[in-house]
Structures are given as structure tokens and as C-alpha cells.
Amino acid sequence: MPMNAQGRPSAPDAVEHIEIPTISGDRGLDHEEPLIFELGRECVTGVDIPQVQISDERLGNLRRRAPIGLPGLSEPEVVRHYVRLSRMNYAIDAGLYPLGSCTMKHNPRLNEKMARLPGFGDVHPLQPQQTVQGAFALISDLMRWLTTLTGMPAVAMWPKAGAHGELCGLLTIRAALEARGEKRTRVLVPSSAHGTNPATAALAGFTVDEVPATDDGHVDADALEAKLGPDVAAIMLTNPNTCGLFEPRIKEMADAVHKVGGYFYCDGANFNAIAGRVRPGDLGVDAMHINLHKTFSTPHGGGGPGAGPVVLSAALAPYAPLPLLVHDGNELRLLEDRDAMPSGAQPFGRMCAFQGQMGMFVRALSYMLSHGADGIRQASEDAVLSANYILASLKDTMSAPFGDGPCMHEALFDDTFLHDTGVTTLDFAKAMIDEGYHPMTMYFPLVVHGAMLIEPTESESKESLDRFIHVLRALAEEAKAGKRERFEGAPRLAPRRRLDETAAARKPILRWRPAELPQAAE
Ligand SMILES: *Cc1c(COP(=O)(O)O)cnc(C)c1O
16 A cells, blocks of 8 residues: 555555546545645745845854755645545535534534624734724623523633633632632542543642442432532532433532532533523532533534633632623723722633634624524524434434433433444444444443444434434444444545544654654654
8 A cells, every 4th residue: 555754545545445446546526635745846836935135144043054845836736735635524514413512513604704704803802992892792792691591690701612611610619719718629520521521620629539320321419419528629510411311410419519518510511402491500500611612603623713601600700710891881891900800809810811712702692693592492402302313213223321211412322232243333433434424422421331422413404314313223233234344444435544543642743754754753
């Protein structure tokens, strides 16, 4: 097989599996594409740049001695390169994206149009405050939507992702405890929690104490109460939880934590299931991040961009991070100076250099205004309906550990149905790629074996769900019938075959070097 300079196959292996291998290595409209460094030639350029006179004296020994080594390509070559790469990609705009916990929903184009309006798109964080009153008004409106939807009195807008919001929430809790003169060290985290929850608690200086799940996929409320004591700073619960189930005893758990003086942090990543129907404030939540990029649209593949505002209860509101956005007469103003705080405010510090993710705020508010309160509620209901349709349609063929009752916005399966077939959850997910689907979330949550977590969201039509169900059902039946070939080594039809994902994550090679230099992992 031809290898590129990084030791990766430079032609799709799949060519071997079709009957007529092509001469070019391309397959119809699927083009093979090397790295841009392999394509480029140093003698070529797409732009004419005037020769610059560089004075040695001014650069001293920093003057570059060798050519910079950037690939030289003409404009059409660059355009083709990126278009070809984009065609190897999977996106919600290309097909159903069932990744559980991630809420991969349609991003209305209206959002993009609004975010690109020059008054929002070109705003600079160092502009004088009088010149960005419109942007502040937008943030202020979004704050009102978030506090209204959650039934919470305050919100810190600035965290830049869900995990950043978790950190903001726990730092707020830590500040509140310090103000009470208490040193509490323990944070209770259920075994079904997203990995960011225990990581955040540890980063904020707490020790993590795991709460087990019951056999029906809920947090074990009795085990939780048994763990409560005067050293408990907080619990971190996800609701609906990561098994896709609403926690029926959530109010009881919140009360118990409050009784011992702790706070209730809710991971709000699953808010899409309940927005417009349940107000977390009514459940006793003290702090909850909202992944604007999940619940209120915005494309979020590849790690960004995102925004994770944190709504806060009255008990935590005084400790919200800087800056504070306040109405001052006819003006909106950012208060940044700790010495000039309104009475009672004791911000714990800052979460980021400036004022959060403006583009995300515009998209989220566009989404809210275009849906309206009733539309947001309808979106949640439809997301739950879609997930239940999948659960009900597949639970006789695949195995649903908690499939007796309805689920919320995601359907959880385990690998019991693959028992003795020699096919694993990973094989099953990779076979979905050959069928034109992005895999579901795999091996999370950890509380079930070989988990497959499917979140269709409200974006899909019944026809689209039926087609997806048909494919999964057929794949499950093939696995059970012992047809392992389809699964072994899948995907076969993707631009790349199965990758060593552990090595890719642990030893990524992030910098290109010419083939003659050693290829160190960096
Ligand atoms: C996505 C997610 C997070 C983290 O959010 P990011 O925006 O990716 O940082 C935390 N908890 C749960 C349950 C999630 O699904």
C-alpha cells in the first residue's frame, strides 16, 4: 500500500475491495487527496508578493537562514484541496448525526446570517463600551431568556464551553463556601457522569466521591444520602442523566444536599430534552451550565466553538465571575473593577479575558427568537419523541438495558445483543460508516457494557428515522446471523480504513516534516 511521509496510507485501501481498482486511486466523485505539503512546490505561489528589503541589523541573529518551507500552490489547487477534504467529512448538513449527549441538531441558516451582521460579526472586545450598546443589549436579552427558561435569578455568560461552565460553577461554589468560612472538600459525582464532571471537581481542588447507579439506570438516591456529611461541598448531577433518563428523585436529592449545607450543580448538557417544560430552578439546582452550542444550535464538531453560560441560584449569584453586565441609567455597562461592585457582589474572579463568545450569543438568541417559547418547548418534545421512536423500534433487535419505560432525548443500548457474535460495539459503529451514518456515541455512559447512545434530536423527519432504524436493524440481524465480514475491519468504503485511534490520540503527529527528517510524535 502506498504510504505518505507520515506513514499513513496515501491511497484508500478500499480500492482493493471494489471489483475494478481505478487507475487514478480516486473512486468516482470521491477523490483521494494528499497533504497540502505533499502537493505544494516551493517554486510556486498563488500571489505576487513584492520583494522586501530585510535589514540584517534589525533582525540580528533571528534572521531566517533556510526557506520557510510553506507549500506553494496556485489558487485553484488550494480551492480543490479544501473542497476535496470537505467531501471526506461528515456533518449534520450531510446526514443524520446520532452522537448521543452531543445534541447534534440542525443549525438554522438564519443564525448564521445574524451572526455575520457587521454590527455583531465585526465587534471588537476593546471597543469603547458606548459603541457596543447593541451587542450588550443582545447579551442582556439572552440572559433574560436563559434565566426565564431555567427559573434561576442570575447567569454568568462568559464560560466558553460546557466544561468551562462546570469550572465556573464549582469556583462559584468554592467562593460561596469560603465566604461562609467553611472548608468543604468532597464533591459527589454519579458513576454515570460525563468525564468532565469529576475532572472539573478535581481541577477546582475537591476530592471526587463516586455515587453508584441503580439497576434501572438512575442515580442511587439512597447511596447518595448515605454519603452526605458536613464536608460535602456539592453534588454534580446530570438531568436528564447520561442514560437518557429523567431522575425521578432529583428534588429529594437536592433537598438532602441542601440540608447538609452543600450545593447542587447540575450538568445542563441535556437541557434539550426539557427546555420549555422543566425549570431546573424548581428542582433545587444552584448552578447549571447550558451548552448553547447543543441546546440552542450552532455547529460544534471538532471541539468548537461553544459557549457554556452558567445559571445561578440566589445563594450563588453574588459570587458570579467578572465582568458584571449592569443597566446604568440608559446605558449597559460592564463592571470590571472589584472595588466598584454593587452591594453584595463578591465575584470570585474572571473566567476569560474578554466577554465570552459573541457569535454563539447571536446564534442562540436568533434560535430562541425564531422558535419562540412555544417552539422551544416543541423542539424538546420532538427530540424526546424521536428518541423514543428509535428505542421502541429497535429494542427487540438491539438490547436496551433500561428499555422498559420511555426515555428522554436519547436512547441507550448495550452490547448484550452482540453476545457471542464476535462483533463488538466498535465494529458495529464502524459498519455504520459504510452505510453512510456517523456512529452513535460508543462506550459512554460507563454504567452499561458496550454502550451505544443514540440522540436523533428533533431535526429528523419520520422518514429519516425510519431509514436509520431499518439500517441498524439490518446490521444487528447480520451480526446475529454470524456475518462478521461486514464488521471486521469496517469501514471499508470510507476514505480511510479503521484507524488506531488510541495511537492517534496519545501520539499525535501534529507537524509535518519532509520525509527525510525523523517523524517524532509531537
Ligand atoms: C457535552 C457535554 C459536556 C461538556 O460540554 P463541552 O461544551 O463539550 O465542554 C459535559 N457534560 C455532558 C453530559 C455533555 O454531554
